Amino acid sequence: MIERGSDTQAFGVIVPDLPGCFSAGDTFNEAIDNAQEAMALWIEDALDNCNAVPAPSDLDTLRATGQWSGSEWIWGFVDIDPALLDEKxxxxxxxxxxxxxxxxxxxxxxxxxxxxxxxxxxxxxx
Known part of the structure; x- marks a missing residue:
């Protein structure tokens, strides 16, 4: 979830499926790139500490919560390298x-x- 930025405020990012995972960026694209890095680090840390990594929520389920229904929020998506989850x-x-x-x-x-x-x-x- 990306909170809209402005000329004086950064774009904030919250990752609903990864508790405590957040990021920001001065531009929308920078916010997405920084979120991808934050998510990779969150997943790496969870696995290193033998914690489970939750599966991605269904988009309709997230929308139904109403938590991010205001116009200040933008839905954003990033790809995560599946090798991050590979314990083989x-x-x-x-x-x-x-x-x-x-x-x-x-x-x-x-x-x-x-x-x-x-x-x-x-x-x-x-």
């Missing part, structure tokens, strides 16, 4: 100096984890 494992080949691999293996062993899970944990914490 994939084998990758990486090249690292031996000293880095040795350190990685030591840290993983101390944490009681595998090399792969340690790399994933480090990447997700960055």
């Amino acid at each position: 494992f994939e084998r990758v080949n990486i090249t690292l100096p031996r000293r880095v691999i040795a350190r990685l293996d030591r840290v993983a062993k101390e944490a009681g984890e595998s090399r792969s899970s340690m790399i994933a944990k480090l990447a997700l914490s960055a």
Whole structure:
């Protein structure tokens, strides 16, 4: 949902299906782009914290709430890359100096984890 902007006020964006997900932009297009980024970050954070990502609501259901019925609201839509939701494992080949691999293996062993899970944990914490 996009709240109309003006020459002195930004376009505000609220994502009804993602609680607490909002954004803004100085122009309509910037607001849409920023909303797409906010949604991707919201989804990434939810998955990283083992939280469910709600399915998109039906447009008629959202309209029926009447919450965004005023003329100050514009309906907007963005595409989200489905890869953001893909939890399927994939084998990758990486090249690292031996000293880095040795350190990685030591840290993983101390944490009681595998090399792969340690790399994933480090990447997700960055």
